[in-house]
Amino acid sequence: xxxxxxxxxxxxxxxxxxxxxxxxxxxxxxxxxxxxxxxxxxxxxxxxxxxxxxxxxxxxxxxxxxxxxxxxxxxxxxxxxxxxxxxxxxxxxxxxxxxxxxxxxxxxxxxxxxxxxxxxxxxxxxxxxxxxxxxxxxxxxxxxxxxxxxxxxxxxxxxxxxxxxxxxxxxxxxxxxxxxxxxxxxxxxxxxxxxxxxxxxxxxxxxxxxxxxxxxxxxxxxxxxxxxxxxxxxxxxxxxxxxxxxxxxxxxxxxxxxxxxxxxxxxxxxxxxxxxxxxxxxxxxxxxxxxxxxxxxxxxxxxxxxxxxxxxxxxxxxxxxxxxx
Numbered sequence: 001x002x003x004x005x006x007x008x009x010x011x012x013x014x015x016x017x018x019x020x021x022x023x024x025x026x027x028x029x030x031x032x033x034x035x036x037x038x039x040x041x042x043x044x045x046x047x048x049x050x051x052x053x054x055x056x057x058x059x060x061x062x063x064x065x066x067x068x069x070x071x072x073x074x075x076x077x078x079x080x081x082x083x084x085x086x087x088x089x090x091x092x093x094x095x096x097x098x099x100x101x102x103x104x105x106x107x108x109x110x111x112x113x114x115x116x117x118x119x120x121x122x123x124x125x126x127x128x129x130x131x132x133x134x135x136x137x138x139x140x141x142x143x144x145x146x147x148x149x150x151x152x153x154x155x156x157x158x159x160x161x162x163x164x165x166x167x168x169x170x171x172x173x174x175x176x177x178x179x180x181x182x183x184x185x186x187x188x189x190x191x192x193x194x195x196x197x198x199x200x201x202x203x204x205x206x207x208x209x210x211x212x213x214x215x216x217x218x219x220x221x222x223x224x225x226x227x228x229x230x231x232x233x234x235x236x237x238x239x240x241x242x243x244x245x246x247x248x249x250x251x252x253x254x255x256x257x258x259x260x261x262x263x264x265x266x267x268x269x270x271x272x273x274x275x276x277x278x279x280x281x282x283x284x285x286x287x288x289x290x291x292x293x294x295x296x297x298x299x300x301x302x303x304x305x306x307x308x309x310x311x312x313x314x315x316x317x318x319x320x321x322x323x324x325x
Contacts, residue, residue, distance in 0.1 A: 073172070075164035077141065084163050085133055092130040095270050096123075096229060100131045102277035108138050110177045110220045111280065113184045114211060116203055116308050117192035119230035120253045123268060124193075125186060128225065131275050132182065143176050144184040145169075145211075149250070173214040184225075185211045187301075190250040194239075200231035201316060203309050209301035212283075216291035216300070221280035224304050226311035229273030232322050234258070271322055274315050278307055 059082050062068050070076045092098050106113070113132075118124060125144055132140045144160075145168035151157035166172045168185065176183050186192065191204040215222050238254030258265030281304065283290075290296055 070162075071164075073143075073164065073166050073176075074161035075141075075143070076162045077164070080141065080163050081133075084159070085130060088126055088130050089134070091123075092127055092134075095268070096127060096233075096273040097270075098127055098131060098229075098273040098275060100135055100275045100277075102279075103131070103136050105277045105279050106132065106136055106140065106182070106223055107221060107280065108140075110180045110218065111182055111223050112173070112177060112211060112215045112220055113142065113182060113223045113225050113277070114304050114308070115184065115186055115225035116201075116227055116312065117186035117188040118195070118200065118227070119193060119268075120234035120236050120255065121266075121268075122186075122193060123233060124227045124230040125184065127230075127273060128184065128227065128275060140182045142184045143181045144186075145173055147189060149248075168210075170210055170214050170217075173211070174218050177214060177218040177220045183214075187211055194236065194251040194253070196239075197231070197235040197237055201228070201312050203305055203312075206301050206305050209297040212297045212300045212304070213291040215283045216286055216297070219284040221282055221284075222300070222304055223280050224278040224307040224311065226276045226278065226308045226315060227273070228275075228312060228315040228319060229271045232271040233268035235269075269323070272319070272324060274319070276311055276315060278311060281307075 059078070062078070068076065068078050113128070115124065115128060129142045129144070132142050141164055144165040146160055146165050147168060150160055150165075151167060166176070173183055173185070187206040187210075188204040189207065195202075195204060212222070234253065234255045234257075236251075236253045236255055240252040240254060244250065244252040255265065257267075281300070283300070286296070
């Protein structure tokens with residue numbers, strides 16, 4: 001089998017649209033391939049299922065021959081668009097019925113998306129990925145910064161790398177930002193995603209502001225992102241700490257359905273979701289060396305946190321029902 005080609009990071013590729021209007025990254029498929037796929041022997045466009053089959057066969061051929069590209073972080077854009085994002089679309093559209101607000105605030109170049117974290121399992125990060133890939137005008141891939149645990153778990157680490165994600169550390173974040181990528185971070189970490197249901201929609205501490213330092217060093221804007229709906233998918237009412245220690249996890253949740261119902265209890269409740277992207281916070285205005293000023297870093301971090309918190313309150317006041325809408 002031929003080896004996949006490694007390409008440098010870049011931010012200049014523009015997506016094309018597939019037949020459903022979703023953005024499609026042509027950087028993952030050479031031009032000579034995309035020029036003939038989706039047409040029959042007479043050059044006429046294929047319709048419906050014929051196009052789907054032709055596209056699947058072309059994808060399989062490229063995987064077998066190694067005619068696809070990955071970047072230095074291991075990101076495989078074509079695999080992500082064909083294998084990782086499609087299973088999430090019905091969850092986004094039919095189960096959580098996500099409404100996305102403020103996508104015009106997400107720029108086409110490098111930017112840092114900072115969001116609140118909740119829900120026991122990181123469905124909020126996955127739904128944000130779908131929102132930006134399918135509904136942003138440029139069909140953007142979100143390059144998420146994840147905790148060490150994600151990359152230590154069997155299989156999960158490899159999948160995360162293929163999907164374009166990397167460790168939550170400043171060097172990786174800065175490299176991605178300077179390359180024009182859209183980087184996502186959830187600074188509450190496990191404190192946010194694993195908090196009890198009684199503390200829903202109350203933001204936890206944002207750590208030491210490493211995400212702010214990365215934005216300041218690169219001069220890239222910070223886009224606050226507020227997510228409503230994830231808190232209700234697995235209402236966490238307890239924590240089995242002995243099991244958490246046994247499996248090396250930050251917590252072992254108890255919800256109204258898990259572990260009582262086994263695997264069935266891992267099905268998230270169908271809450272109604274809203275994802276709002278706020279106005280970007282400009283970091284290019286600050287002088288060189290601003291990232292080394294702890295007070296400035298704290299102030300910007302607090303500004304981002306307060307913006308997200310107030311937007312959450314606003315969205316909650318407008319929500320008619322947890323599960324309807």
